[in-house]
Amino acid sequence: MILFPNAKINIGLNITERRPDGYHNLETIFYPININDALEVVESSELSFTSSGLDIPGRMEDNLCIKGYHLLKKDYDLPPVSIHLHKNIPIGAGLGGGSADAAFFIKLIDQLFKLGLSVEKMTDYARNLGADCAFFIESKPVFAFERGDEFEPIKLDLSKYKIALVMPDVHISTSEAFGGIKPTPVKDSLLDLIAEPITEWKKYIKNDFETSVFKNHVEIRGVKAALYEAGAIYASMSGSGASVFGIFEQIPDLQHLAEDNQVFYDI
Numbered sequence: 001m002i003l004f005p006n007a008k009i010n011i012g013l014n015i016t017e018r019r020p021d022g023y024h025n026l027e028t029i030f031y032p033i034n035i036n037d038a039l040e041v042v043e044s045s046e047l048s049f050t051s052s053g054l055d056i057p058g059r060m061e062d063n064l065c066i067k068g069y070h071l072l073k074k075d076y077d078l079p080p081v082s083i084h085l086h087k088n089i090p091i092g093a094g095l096g097g098g099s100a101d102a103a104f105f106i107k108l109i110d111q112l113f114k115l116g117l118s119v120e121k122m123t124d125y126a127r128n129l130g131a132d133c134a135f136f137i138e139s140k141p142v143f144a145f146e147r148g149d150e151f152e153p154i155k156l157d158l159s160k161y162k163i164a165l166v167m168p169d170v171h172i173s174t175s176e177a178f179g180g181i182k183p184t185p186v187k188d189s190l191l192d193l194i195a196e197p198i199t200e201w202k203k204y205i206k207n208d209f210e211t212s213v214f215k216n217h218v219e220i221r222g223v224k225a226a227l228y229e230a231g232a233i234y235a236s237m238s239g240s241g242a243s244v245f246g247i248f249e250q251i252p253d254l255q256h257l258a259e260d261n262q263v264f265y266d267i
């Protein structure tokens with residue numbers, strides 16, 4: 001069986017406090033986008049993992065799909081499986097690619113072996129694998145809070161716009177990015193700000209990671225400025241970076257960025 005895990009962008013990201021468990025409370029809007037991996041799982045005589053496409057750093061045992069397998073195996077009598085991941089979602093991008101693979105792996109095992117898991121149960125398993133993972137079980141636009149794994153659904157439809165995304169040649173690790181943050185309580189919740197017209201977002205909606213990430217990587221600040229110059233209604237770094245997206249009325253001309261960066265035009 002094969003599924004196609006999709007990426008996300010964060011529209012706004014406020015990091016509000018440090019938690020006793022070492023994580024941070026935050027609020028953000030998660031919005032699904034059309035950049036996808038391909039994840040195939042078949043029953044097999046032994047557990048195996050292979051990948052193609054982009055190189056995935058780290059050991060195979062640490063791949064979130066393998067971690068997902070061991071997590072479910074504790075509670076269900078699963079046979080061994082062969083997993084193949086074709087990696088297309090940029091890594092260290094703030095697009096939640098690894099998290100999406102983990103959540104789609106859980107959905108895939110549920111379907112393949114007819115486990116009958118509820119959305120709530122799958123969301124709980126996903127939470128165990130990473131804060132971002134839970135969103136990808138349903139992968140619908142949400143206001144997320146606490147560790148980014150509690151949700152309130154929102155009605156946000158950007159389908160009449162064109163979303164372009166630029167991935168600079170820099171990978172940013174999520175834990176390193178959180179290290180550069182001084183949490184600050186919010187005055188106005190993103191849940192209210194996102195309901196404002198999109199033309200107003202530029203004035204009020206921010207991503208708290210931008211200050212420290214832009215300081216260390218000026219080229220990423222440059223990409224955001226270039227997206228506004230190309231006519232973006234709203235532009236922002238996604239999550240902890242390094243990717244930057246812009247929301248446009250029409251597909252923009254970003255040829256001049258394509259030499260140094262990977263550019264996705266209509267996601």
Ligand SMILES: C[C@](O)(CO)[C@H](O)COP(=O)(O)OP(=O)(O)OC[C@H]1O[C@@H](n2ccc(N)nc2=O)[C@H](O)[C@@H]1O
Nearest residue numbers: 022023024099130131132133147148174175178239240
């Ligand atoms: C930055 C975001 O991408 C925004 O969507 C997410 O909050 C990151 O979620 P994620 O990659 O699934 O994060 P995890 O794999 O659970 O955690 C990686 C590391 O990020 C930090 N982390 C993550 C989420 C959170 N709410 N507070 C944190 O401080 C912790 O140091 C943690 O060890």
Ligand SMILES: Nc1ncnc2c1ncn2[C@@H]1O[C@H](COP(=O)(O)OP(=O)(O)OP(=O)(O)O)[C@@H](O)[C@H]1O
Nearest residue numbers: 057058063064091092093094095096098101173174
């Ligand atoms: N299936 C997977 N795909 C990509 N990376 C994975 C996967 N499983 C584990 N990883 C590990 O996760 C690391 C990437 O996570 P990181 O949080 O830095 O980046 P990200 O792609 O921006 O994701 P996020 O938006 O969730 O933070 C990789 O270096 C790799 O070691």
